[in-house]
Amino acid sequence: MNPTMNSISSETFKTTPSHPEHTIPLDFTNVPKLPDSHAWTLPHQPIDPFTQEPLPIIDLAKPDVSKLVRHACEEWGAFQITNHGIPICLLNEIEYQTRRLFSLPAESKLLAVRSPEGFTGYGLARISPFFSKLMWSEGFSIIGSPVEHASQLWPEDHAKFCEVMEQFQEEMKALSEKMVAIMLSSLGLTHEEDVKWFEPMKEGCDQSTCVLQLNSYPVCPDPGRAMGLAPHTDSSVLTLLYQGNISGLQVQRDDAAGWMPVEPVEGALVVNVGDLMHIVSNGRFKSVLHRALVNNEHHRVSTAYFYGPPRDAKVSPLRKLIDRDHPPLYRPVTWKDYLEAKSKHFSKALESIRL
Numbered sequence: 001m002n003p004t005m006n007s008i009s010s011e012t013f014k015t016t017p018s019h020p021e022h023t024i025p026l027d028f029t030n031v032p033k034l035p036d037s038h039a040w041t042l043p044h045q046p047i048d049p050f051t052q053e054p055l056p057i058i059d060l061a062k063p064d065v066s067k068l069v070r071h072a073c074e075e076w077g078a079f080q081i082t083n084h085g086i087p088i089c090l091l092n093e094i095e096y097q098t099r100r101l102f103s104l105p106a107e108s109k110l111l112a113v114r115s116p117e118g119f120t121g122y123g124l125a126r127i128s129p130f131f132s133k134l135m136w137s138e139g140f141s142i143i144g145s146p147v148e149h150a151s152q153l154w155p156e157d158h159a160k161f162c163e164v165m166e167q168f169q170e171e172m173k174a175l176s177e178k179m180v181a182i183m184l185s186s187l188g189l190t191h192e193e194d195v196k197w198f199e200p201m202k203e204g205c206d207q208s209t210c211v212l213q214l215n216s217y218p219v220c221p222d223p224g225r226a227m228g229l230a231p232h233t234d235s236s237v238l239t240l241l242y243q244g245n246i247s248g249l250q251v252q253r254d255d256a257a258g259w260m261p262v263e264p265v266e267g268a269l270v271v272n273v274g275d276l277m278h279i280v281s282n283g284r285f286k287s288v289l290h291r292a293l294v295n296n297e298h299h300r301v302s303t304a305y306f307y308g309p310p311r312d313a314k315v316s317p318l319r320k321l322i323d324r325d326h327p328p329l330y331r332p333v334t335w336k337d338y339l340e341a342k343s344k345h346f347s348k349a350l351e352s353i354r355l
């Protein structure tokens with residue numbers, strides 16, 4: 001594994017501690033009826049499949065990738081990619097190891113619980129305190145090597161889990177860099193010249209901070225009233241999501257049109273534009289509002305890789321995108337500043353740094 005990944009500490013992402021009930025998930029095994037604490041009122045927002053174009057699926061091997069990516073980022077803030085070069089056997093392994101972790105008994109998973117002031121380990125989504133109802137999901141956050149928590153879960157048998165998680169992060173990092181380069185060049189920007197922090201090729205300068213989040217959505221007795229992961233935008237520059245072959249992810253293009261399901265495509269990855277890319281592009285690319293629903297048949301798992309800039313880098317709208325008609329919309333922030341703003345203002349975080 002890239003040695004610089006180990007220099008990324010949980011410190012980078014510390015935000016205000018959550019209350020315990022918003023940190024430790026329910027024991028989801030054998031819950032016959034949805035508890036009131038987890039019962040949401042979900043507005044019925046059907047989309048009209050005949051008037052809505054589906055979320056773009058972009059084949060990275062095709063020649064017109066740049067144009068398609070730009071269109072998807074401007075119109076949706078998300079798209080799926082195929083021919084991305086991540087071997088299917090690695091995707092299968094990551095899913096296998098994710099299922100292995102979440103299938104452990106609740107008392108074992110609690111041995112690896114995220115501490116109130118920590119960042120990595122087992123727990124509920126960090127956005128949980130912003131909602132009065134609890135989500136039907138559990139998560140496990142990893143930065144670099146997961147060995148500290150994995151050795152609590154499997155004292156004798158964590159090597160393979162760690163190897164797969166580390167290898168996956170390396171592959172996701174390289175693909176994220178490629179996707180950022182495509183996105184920026186689609187706007188006529190040269191990433192090395194125009195984005196100071198973006199120097200992926202420079203040996204030894206690779207300090208970007210990234211998080212691998214494993215998500216689990218257990219089988220739910222009343223999926224119509226439960227929420228897997230509540231509507232949010234990702235704080236990252238971009239997120240790469242592998243959702244396996246079980247539906248649940250939905251995105252919103254605009255409020256009026258309702259929620260659009262992102263149907264799994266075999267071997268594809270979903271790319272979400274994150275809030276930091278929204279800032280860098282001065283609002284040209286939209287960070288996508290999305291959520292995950294649950295079902296009563298299958299245990300769904302997903303892995304989300306949050307790609308960020310180096311911890312101290314100031315992220316701001318790019319100069320080439322600013323002119324008299326397009327003044328800068330956001331003040332410069334580090335990812336740490338932005339995560340703090342998110343933990344305070346949640347869906348109003350972008351607004352909180354608006355000029």
Ligand SMILES: C=C1C[C@]23C[C@@]1(O)CC[C@H]2[C@@]12CCC[C@@](C)(C(=O)O1)[C@H]2[C@@H]3C(=O)O
Nearest residue numbers: 013125126127211213232233234235236306
């Ligand atoms: C880097 C991060 C993005 C994230 C917060 C985190 O610090 C690690 C987990 C990420 C996640 C995953 C589920 C949804 C989300 C909103 C959350 O609560 O935790 C995202 C966070 C984010 O993008 O702000």
Ligand SMILES: O=C(O)CCC(=O)C(=O)O
Nearest residue numbers: 213215243249292302304
């Ligand atoms: O599980 C999913 O489909 C969505 C996960 C997600 O949005 C996240 O981890 O931020």
Ligand SMILES: [Fe+2]
Nearest residue numbers: 232233234290
């Ligand atoms: Fe997300």
